[in-house]
Amino acid sequence: MRLATMEGMTTLDSPGTTAARVEVRGEGVTKAFGDHVVLQNIDLEIRQGEIVAMVGTSGCGKTVLMHMLLGLLPPTEGRVLVADHEKPDAPLIDIVTAPLDEIYQVRLSWAVVFQHNALFSASVYENCALWLREHTEMDEDAIRERVRESLAAVKLNVDTVMAKHRAELSGGMAKRVAIARALAVDPMVVWYDEPTTGLDPVTATHIHDLLWHTHHSPHHDGARRTTVVITHDRDLLRRIHPRVILLHGGGIAFDGPYEEFTQVKDGPVHEYLAEMPALHARPNRYGQ
Ligand SMILES: Nc1ncnc2c1ncn2[C@@H]1O[C@H](COP(=O)(O)OP(=O)(O)OP(=O)(O)O)[C@@H](O)[C@H]1O
Ligand SMILES: [Mg+2]
Numbered sequence: 001m002r003l004a005t006m007e008g009m010t011t012l013d014s015p016g017t018t019a020a021r022v023e024v025r026g027e028g029v030t031k032a033f034g035d036h037v038v039l040q041n042i043d044l045e046i047r048q049g050e051i052v053a054m055v056g057t058s059g060c061g062k063t064v065l066m067h068m069l070l071g072l073l074p075p076t077e078g079r080v081l082v083a084d085h086e087k088p089d090a091p092l093i094d095i096v097t098a099p100l101d102e103i104y105q106v107r108l109s110w111a112v113v114f115q116h117n118a119l120f121s122a123s124v125y126e127n128c129a130l131w132l133r134e135h136t137e138m139d140e141d142a143i144r145e146r147v148r149e150s151l152a153a154v155k156l157n158v159d160t161v162m163a164k165h166r167a168e169l170s171g172g173m174a175k176r177v178a179i180a181r182a183l184a185v186d187p188m189v190v191w192y193d194e195p196t197t198g199l200d201p202v203t204a205t206h207i208h209d210l211l212w213h214t215h216h217s218p219h220h221d222g223a224r225r226t227t228v229v230i231t232h233d234r235d236l237l238r239r240i241h242p243r244v245i246l247l248h249g250g251g252i253a254f255d256g257p258y259e260e261f262t263q264v265k266d267g268p269v270h271e272y273l274a275e276m277p278a279l280h281a282r283p284n285r286y287g288q
Helices: 062-069 098-107 124-135 140-153 170-184 201-216 234-238 265-283
Strands: 002-006 009-013 024-031 036-048 051-055 079-080 111-115 189-193 224-231 243-248 252-257
Touching: 009 036, 024 062, 036 062, 036 079, 036 224, 036 252, 051 062, 051 098, 051 234, 062 189, 062 224, 124 140, 124 170, 140 189, 170 189, 170 201, 189 201, 201 224, 201 234, 234 265, 243 265, 252 265
Parallel strands: 051 224, 051 243, 111 189, 189 224
Antiparallel strands: 002 009, 024 036, 024 079, 243 252
16 A cells, blocks of 8 residues: 555555456557557556556557557557456456447446547537436436536536537537546546646646546445546646556556656656646647
């Protein structure tokens, strides 16, 4: 066990303990687009209860790796194995080749905040309510209450934002709706792809807190949550002290505790740390 701290709170945490169950495992994962090999022979294991940050310069393959771990993008070589929480003693399943109903079952306990939000063309309420309507027994009143709580948790003005259409949202609002939508489903595993890029510093700090508190609040069945976050946000790393995985040159250049990451004095880690603030400030492709 180690002591993980965040301003204003102290929490016992045990990321990476070998006793915890494997949540996701990549074995020899390679991805090429034509002749362009983005990632080569990646071995990676994420265990239940960990907070893992994936970092690396723009275009190094963070989103591609996350999409392969999610089963949204098939690896060119290698495989990705994942845990089915409905069957705690069952072997891991292959996220690409397992029967669709098993893959679907696994995904029901996951939530994803995509880099460009992936809100569908409808109101904020519909974006947040649809999954709950389709996959839970909740009635519409209970769904409305859950959506209101989730939107309040990301500090949006619930009364005014619920009816807004996707097209009426600013970049920062859309990002927060995407986070609210993900957390509304009470996921076991939360995947965030740049949750604070494009947010003002006050809102970004609030999202750091929300990510941390969500991670440390037990799932409704009492299980520990797992958090995977792609980020260029140095303050986020500093506040959550995650296990850090740095992608560089198609492989993993560093994998270890945040405390060690910040002590590295040369090579890709050092270069990345110097570049990090500028990367975090960059606008994304929608100029947000
Ligand atoms: N569908 C695709 N077809 C071809 N090339 C792709 C595709 N998706 C990603 N790539 C390429 O893979 C590389 C890695 O992209 P990826 O989106 O994973 O980068 P990233 O590390 O997430 O960068 P950023 O920090 O800017 O989001 C880039 O060179 C990108 O152009
Ligand atoms: Mg990306």
